[in-house]
Amino acid sequence: MTSLEALLKEGTKVLEEKKIQEARLDAWLLLEYVTGVSRALYFADPKKAVEEEKAEEYRKLIVLRAGHIPLQHITHQAYFMGFEFYVDENVLVPRQDTETLVEKALEILENQEKPRILDMCTGSGCILLSLLAMKEGASGTGADISPLALKVAKQNAKGLNVADRAEFVESDLFLSPFFAETTGKALPVYDILISNPPYIRSAVIEDLMEEVKGHDPRIALDGHEDGLYFYRRIVSEGSAYVKENGWMLFEIGYDQGEDVSKLLEKAGFRQVQVIQDLAGLDRVVIGQKPHR
Ligand code: GLN
Numbered sequence: 001m002t003s004l005e006a007l008l009k010e011g012t013k014v015l016e017e018k019k020i021q022e023a024r025l026d027a028w029l030l031l032e033y034v035t036g037v038s039r040a041l042y043f044a045d046p047k048k049a050v051e052e053e054k055a056e057e058y059r060k061l062i063v064l065r066a067g068h069i070p071l072q073h074i075t076h077q078a079y080f081m082g083f084e085f086y087v088d089e090n091v092l093v094p095r096q097d098t099e100t101l102v103e104k105a106l107e108i109l110e111n112q113e114k115p116r117i118l119d120m121c122t123g124s125g126c127i128l129l130s131l132l133a134m135k136e137g138a139s140g141t142g143a144d145i146s147p148l149a150l151k152v153a154k155q156n157a158k159g160l161n162v163a164d165r166a167e168f169v170e171s172d173l174f175l176s177p178f179f180a181e182t183t184g185k186a187l188p189v190y191d192i193l194i195s196n197p198p199y200i201r202s203a204v205i206e207d208l209m210e211e212v213k214g215h216d217p218r219i220a221l222d223g224h225e226d227g228l229y230f231y232r233r234i235v236s237e238g239s240a241y242v243k244e245n246g247w248m249l250f251e252i253g254y255d256q257g258e259d260v261s262k263l264l265e266k267a268g269f270r271q272v273q274v275i276q277d278l279a280g281l282d283r284v285v286i287g288q289k290p291h292r
Helices: 004-017 023-035 039-044 052-066 071-075 096-108 126-134 147-159 202-207 229-241 257-266
Strands: 077-080 083-086 116-120 139-144 166-170 190-195 242-251 270-276 282-288
Touching: 004 023, 004 052, 023 039, 023 052, 023 071, 052 071, 071 077, 077 096, 077 126, 083 126, 083 147, 096 126, 096 190, 096 242, 096 270, 096 282, 116 126, 116 229, 126 139, 126 147, 126 166, 126 190, 139 147, 147 166, 190 229, 229 242, 229 257, 257 270, 257 282
Parallel strands: 116 139, 116 190, 139 166, 190 242
Antiparallel strands: 077 083, 242 282, 270 282
C-alpha cells in the first residue's frame, strides 16, 4: 500500500518534470479530489495508506495534468467567489482576477434593491451567478454566442440555487430578438451591464500558456486584431440596455485601461475609473451612464 505522503511526492515530481507551474499544489488538489482527504486531514496522518485502486486513479489524473490539461478540466470543478462551478472545455475557466470585477459590482449594487444585471459573454455564468447568490433579490440575464456554454451556465445556476432569478439567452452580442424592440415589447434595461469579454489580441494567443491556448475555448479569448473588438461593440450597442445612472463594468487586460476608458468616455459615460487586481495590474474599467 502507498501512503498519502508517498503519492503526493510522486505526483509532484511528475508534474515538476513537465514544468507544471504549481506542481505541488496541483498534486495535492488531485490527491484530495481522489481520496477525499483534505489538506488539513493530510497533516494529521500523512502516512495513512491509500487503497491501490485510488492510488491508480490518482496516477492517471496526474498524467492528464502533466499533459497540461487544466486542473479544472480534470476535476470539472472551479472555485470562484467561494462558490463551486462546473466547468468543461466549452467555457473559460473562471479566474481569480475576475473576482475584482465582481467585488466592484457588489460595491455599486450595495444600496440597490432588486437590481437587474446583464452579463455579456457569460460563459460558465460565474460572474452573473455569484452576484445573484450574494445579492438577495437581484436578477439578471446572461448572454453568450455559444449554446454549449449556456448549458454549463444553466447547470451552474441550479448548483448555486439561483436558477429562478437567472435567464440565459443565446445571442451574438445584441443581435438576437431578445434584445430587439418588437411590437409591444420595450428594450430590456438593467442597472448594470457587466462583462469579461474575449480580449486577447489574436496575434499573441499563441504566446499564452498551453493550459489556456490549448484548452480554454478560443472564442472566449480572441479579442480580434487589437483586442478591443468586444469593448467597442458592447459600449456602443450595449448602452441602450443600461438605465440612466446605471453602470457598465468590464474586465480588461493589464494594458487596456486607457483604451477602454476612452471608449466609455467618448460614449458619454461619466466617472470612468480603472481598478487594479490583487497583483496591482489594471483589471477593471467602470463608467456610469449619464441621464439625458
Ligand atoms: N484573463 C484571461 C487570460 O489570462 C483572458 C480572459 C479573456 O479574454 N476574457 O488568458
